[in-house]
Amino acid sequence: MNTHPYLRAYLAGILIPTLVLPLLLALFIVLRICLHTPVPIEQALVFPMALVPVLWGLWNMLWLVTHMRTHLPIGLHGAILPLLLAPCGTIFATNMGVLKLLMWGLSWFNVVIIPWALIVPFFLAALIGYYLVWKYIVGFVNRVLGIA
Amino acid sequence: MSFQSLEWLFPLVITLHNAEEAIWLPNWTKRTERWPVRVTPGAFRFAVAVVTMLVYALTWLSAVTGKQSVWTYLAFGSMAFMLANVLIPHLAATIALRSYMPGVATAVLLNLPALTLLMVLALREGYVSGWKSVAYSLGVAGVLVASVPALFKLGEKLGL
Numbered sequence: 548m549n550t551h552p553y554l555r556a557y558l559a560g561i562l563i564p565t566l567v568l569p570l571l572l573a574l575f576i577v578l579r580i581c582l583h584t585p586v587p588i589e590q591a592l593v594f595p596m597a598l599v600p601v602l603w604g605l606w607n608m609l610w611l612v613t614h615m616r617t618h619l620p621i622g623l624h625g626a627i628l629p630l631l632l633a634p635c636g637t638i639f640a641t642n643m644g645v646l647k648l649l650m651w652g653l654s655w656f657n658v659v660i661i662p663w664a665l666i667v668p669f670f671l672a673a674l675i676g677y678y679l680v681w682k683y684i685v686g687f688v689n690r691v692l693g694i695a
Numbered sequence: 696m697s698f699q700s701l702e703w704l705f706p707l708v709i710t711l712h713n714a715e716e717a718i719w720l721p722n723w724t725k726r727t728e729r730w731p732v733r734v735t736p737g738a739f740r741f742a743v744a745v746v747t748m749l750v751y752a753l754t755w756l757s758a759v760t761g762k763q764s765v766w767t768y769l770a771f772g773s774m775a776f777m778l779a780n781v782l783i784p785h786l787a788a789t790i791a792l793r794s795y796m797p798g799v800a801t802a803v804l805l806n807l808p809a810l811t812l813l814m815v816l817a818l819r820e821g822y823v824s825g826w827k828s829v830a831y832s833l834g835v836a837g838v839l840v841a842s843v844p845a846l847f848k849l850g851e852k853l854g855l
Contacts, residue, residue: 613718617740630710630751634703641700648758663759 552694553608559688560607563680564600571595586656591646594639602632607685611694621689625681626674633670698816702758705774708809709750712777712801713743719797729792738850745846746839749773762822771814771823772835778810779836 575592578584610624640646647654652662689695721736734742753773756766781802788796817823823831 616722617718617736627710627714630747631707634705634707634710634754637703638701638707641703648755650759 549693552611555692555694556608556611556689557604559685559692559694560604561600562688563684564595564603568596568600586658588656590643591640591655593643594636598635599632602628602635603685607689620682621686621695622678622682625685626678628681629670629673629677696816698813698820698822699758699761701813701816702754702770704809705770705813706747706751706754708801708805709777710747712798712806713747715801716798717743723794723797727792727794730788734847735851735855737855738847738853741850741853741855742843742846746843762820763824767817767822768827768831769835771817771828772831772833773839774810774814774817775832776836776839777806778814781807 571592575588579588606625606628610619610621613619614621614624637646637648641648645656647657649660652660653666654660686695717740721734721739724730724732724734724739750773753766753770757764757770760766785796785799785802788794789799818828
């Protein structure tokens, strides 16, 4: 297991999102096809389904490149990723007409408005969630694949 | 493509740029004798993290307050500062010291085009205008130049 460490890091990184995305797909099918929800949620799903696994893989490769220099624990490294995903997702969603940033909150599909008072704790929870997933799951997979 | 729809490019490119600096710059400053600033890696990364968070906060406040707000002017001033940062110190130090200063790649490939585009769009669409934008740019630059050494000292006091 001494060869292709970056390929192994990429594969370890994409494991979790590729397991989670079918759940999102199932949710989409239930909401859009079974319940006929009149909101084009597929527009919001394109970004996570297309880019998030790739970014997780690349982010784990970056950790492999840099951790000898920075000594940054993998959990903290993973917790930084939402800071990149959030602006990427915001740019994508605002350009697709999915999302609008308002003074009092986020408007989704011009249907649902989520107030900032809810979004801030949700984002902090996402940071903690990413920290835990990267520390315990991605770190474990890295060790299994011999790159940690 | 409007300023509003692309504004979040600002924190995105700054995060990538600051990440490049946070990873590689501390060791570079140790190796480069002619570089005048000495700072511990932890203190440098602390300062970079604070500046990055500030950029996120400014972008968010600017996005929700819209045209001609103080926050949009402050965000514009930060963009101007980060654009100037491409030349000084990154490109200037790389040329003068004949040593690749970490941050040049992201500064030239990401910050330069993205921030130029955002600033042009902000001016063209009336998000900021006139001498007020110049004044805010100079003001923000002054505050940031003064605060970065203070952040280094704070980071060192925190034992980072």
